[in-house]
Amino acid sequence: MDFTRPLAAFSLAMFAIGVNACGGGGADGGPVAEGHRLFNRTCAVCHGPGGRGSPRLGKSLIDNAFSKDLSDAELVEFLREGRSASDPLNERGVDMPPKGGNPALTDADLGLIVTYLRSL
Numbered sequence: 001m002d003f004t005r006p007l008a009a010f011s012l013a014m015f016a017i018g019v020n021a022c023g024g025g026g027a028d029g030g031p032v033a034e035g036h037r038l039f040n041r042t043c044a045v046c047h048g049p050g051g052r053g054s055p056r057l058g059k060s061l062i063d064n065a066f067s068k069d070l071s072d073a074e075l076v077e078f079l080r081e082g083r084s085a086s087d088p089l090n091e092r093g094v095d096m097p098p099k100g101g102n103p104a105l106t107d108a109d110l111g112l113i114v115t116y117l118r119s120l
């Protein structure tokens with residue numbers, strides 16, 4: 001008899017419950033709050049708290065014209081790629097690193113961050 005199977009099924013179920021509890025909002029707020037949390041962890045170091053921008057680092061993301069011109073999907077794409085200092089479109093001469101330098105961010109995470117950016 002194989003005793004490992006029920007255990008594996010149980011772990012999977014617990015994992016699914018965990019993901020449901022944490023994904024896309026959860027108890028402490030919706031996607032905007034979740035996006036804000038991710039933003040604070042990865043982006044605020046350069047773009048400032050609340051995306052207000054920082055003089056020599058990230059630009060202000062409040063009412064940001066560049067973001068407004070892009071669809072949500074295009075903005076996710078931009079965040080995935082970043083804009084290196086050598087890019088002719090780069091104005092600050094400072095890297096906007098791919099995924100803000102946090103390779104652990106998934107497309108879903110980036111989508112939540114975009115939802116947050118849209119709220120600024």
Ligand code: HEC
Pocket residue numbers: 039042043044045046047056057058059061064065066067079083089090091092093094095096097099100101113
């Ligand atoms: C290491 C610093 C740094 C981090 C971390 C960072 N950025 Fe940036 N970001 C920049 C810089 C610098 C620019 C401006 C580049 C330029 O001059 O074109 C920029 C540009 C942008 C732009 C384009 C704004 C515009 O007007 O052209 C967006 C949108 C953006 N960042 C979002 C984010 C998000 C969301 C995160 C987190 C996932 C993030 N950034 C993390 C430095 C950073």
